[in-house]
Amino acid sequence: MLRSPLADVHIPAVTIYDYLFSELDETTLDAVAIVDGTTGAETTYRQLVAQIGLFAGALAARGIAVGDRVGVLCPNVPAFATVFHGILRAGATATTINSLYTPDEIANQLDDAGAEWLVTVSPLLAGAKAAAAQRGIADDHLIVLDGADGHPSLRDLLGEGHPAPDVTFDPATHLAVLPYSSGTTGRPKGVMLTHRNLVANVAQCRPLLDVDHTDRVLAVLPFFHIYGMTVLLNFALRQRAGLVTMPRFDLPEFLRIIAEHRTTWVFVAPPIAVALAKHPVVDQYDLSAVKVIFSGAAPLDGALAAAVATRLGCEVVQGYGMTETSPAVNLIPAGRPEIDKSSIGPLVPNTEARIVDPETGADLAVPAEGDSAAGELWVRGPQVMVGYLNRPDATAEMLDADGWLHTGDIATVSADGMFRIVDRLKELIKYKGYQVAPAVLEAVLLEHPLVADAAVIGANDDDGQEVPKAFVVPQKDAALTAEDVMTFVAARVAPHEKVRQVEFIDAIPKSASGKILRKDLRMRDRG
Structure with a gap:
């Protein structure tokens, strides 16, 4: 068993709201908490805390109580912080929904999570309204933050002036959020994360990410995703940094916001790193304020990291995690040039790991020098989920009786405690940081009348991205073409789930039990 080389941190037994905001004082209350990157509008910590309390009070006045579920379908705008923490402050559980989801996908998540309320914005209202109708959510339970006829707005709710309710629950067991993840395989499942999970992971990140009140942190990665939720929305606020929001990625706008708002920490996924390394428009903007580019959500190639660092004159580091681990498991600390940037760095504090032979279940030894043999990474710590909502079978496959989470990723560890992801045991595809479950796409493909059989894997494009x-x-x-296949799928799934490559094959390799042998397909793809 391996432990983090860093000293354990104290994890207080408090709610995420109390952990983030209870220690604010007069010197920080009037500091800028959030900047709307699009308009430049600023919200101070004093204003944010007041809005969170009023939103929680408005929800309580409508009967929302401890344990109720509220869906959040919203891009990265300042109001997201008010809504998200207002829901949690009221004792309810937020289920955050991918803004790119189709109405059916939104409805499925609302139904699975048991949400009776939904919060959205007018640009997403059509899909939200269709999904709410499927779920049986009435118009007065569909909150449209920027206003729409027949629906409560954020201005309406804050204007009612209801104080935050006095609620009591156990932070160690009470569910704060229900983000959805495919885990190692299958359709998305509700990941049960408690207040303690969220508090723990922010506390675990603090010794490794040197962000403070002087920093401006760019938030282009979506808050609905656990990476944006914990490492941006929660961590940046706990560090009293200024969080600069961006509702969707557009490269010139991304660069403009960095330049104009002098953002010092920029959290990205690898496709954005590719643009920073290669796109000519980057040279048109002053990015000199950037100190650190931090990449997550999918593996970052070491050569790509070096290219971005050289071009921008900053440090580029990465980390590793999963929705099921709140998410951070490993982080490369800034200011450690000796660490290979193609690794995922050391374990965060309070975290244990094992490298396990997938065939025998035996722990693989850490050598006195160099890297260990490759095996499945198992992790254990206070950031690990309670389990999957209403899915004891899937929970048991992922999380064993001793609390070890079986990540499905194949890793090595060096003698000095640096981990490296080298392959994938699990089937999940990471496209631009979004999870794509092969089983979902295979089900869609098999609906095509000209498709006899199909299988889906992750493959690399010309930029080395999955x-x-x-x-x-x-x-x-x-008479079936690759374009026919891609068009058929694109009409039935969210944009990030589209099939990007097609290869026709005589037969799908399968085991005796009928399981698709994706390893064989990956070997075929690699030639």
Whole structure:
């Protein structure tokens, strides 16, 4: 068993709201908490705390109580922080929803989470309204933050002046959030994360990420995703930094916001790193304020990290985590040039790990020098989820009786405690940081009348980034093209779930039990 080389940190037994905001004093209350990157509008910590309390009070006045579930379908705008923490302050549980989801996908999550309320914004109202109708959520339970006829608005709710309710629950067991993840395989499942999980992971990040009140942190990675939720929305606020929001990625706008707001820490996923390394428009902006580019959500190639660092004159580091671990498990600290930037760094504090042979279940030894043999990474710590909502079977597959979470990622560890992800045991595809479950796409492909069989894996594009690739067995004598396949799928899934590559094949390799042998397909793809 391996432990973090860093000293354990204290994890207070408080709610995430109390952990983030209870220690604010007069010197920090009037500091800027959030900046709308698009408009430049600023919200101070004093204003944010007041808004959170009023939103919680308005929810309580409408009967929302401890344990109720509220859906949040909202891009990165300052109001997200008010809504998210207002829901949690009221004792309810927030289920954050991908802004790119189709109405059916939104409705499925609302239904699975048991949400009776939904919060959105007018640009997403059409999909939200269709999903709410499927779920049976009435118009007065569909809050439209920027206003829409027949729906409560944020201005309406804050204007009512209800104080935050006095609620009591155990932070160690009470669910704060229900983000959805495919885990190692299958359709998305509700990940049960408690207040303690969220508090723990912010506390675990603090010794490694040198962010403070003098920093401006760019938040382009979505708050609905656990990476944005913990490492941006919660961590940056706990460090009293100024959080600069961006509702969607657009490269010139991204660069303009960095330049104009002098952001010092920029959290990205690898596709944004590719643009920073290669796109000519980058040279048109003054990015000199950037101290650190931090990449997560998918593996970052060491050569790409070096190219970004050289071009921007900053440090580039990365980390590793999962929705099921709140998310941070490993982080490369800034200011450690000796650490190989293609690694994922050391374990965060209070975290244990094992490298396990997938065939034998035996722990692999850490050598006196160099790297260990490759095995499945298992982790244990206070950031690990309670389990999957209403899915004891899936929980048991992922989380064993001793609290070890089986990540499905193949890793090595060096003698000095640096981890490296080298392959994937699990089936999940990471496209631009978003999770894509092959089983979902395979089900869609099999709906096509000219498709006899299909399988989906992650394959690399020209930039070395993972994309969904379909192996398709056509019906006999079918006139089917790759473009036909991609168009069919695109009409039925969210944009990040589209099939990006297609290869026709005579038969899908399967085990005797009928399980798709994706390892064989990955070997075929690599040639």
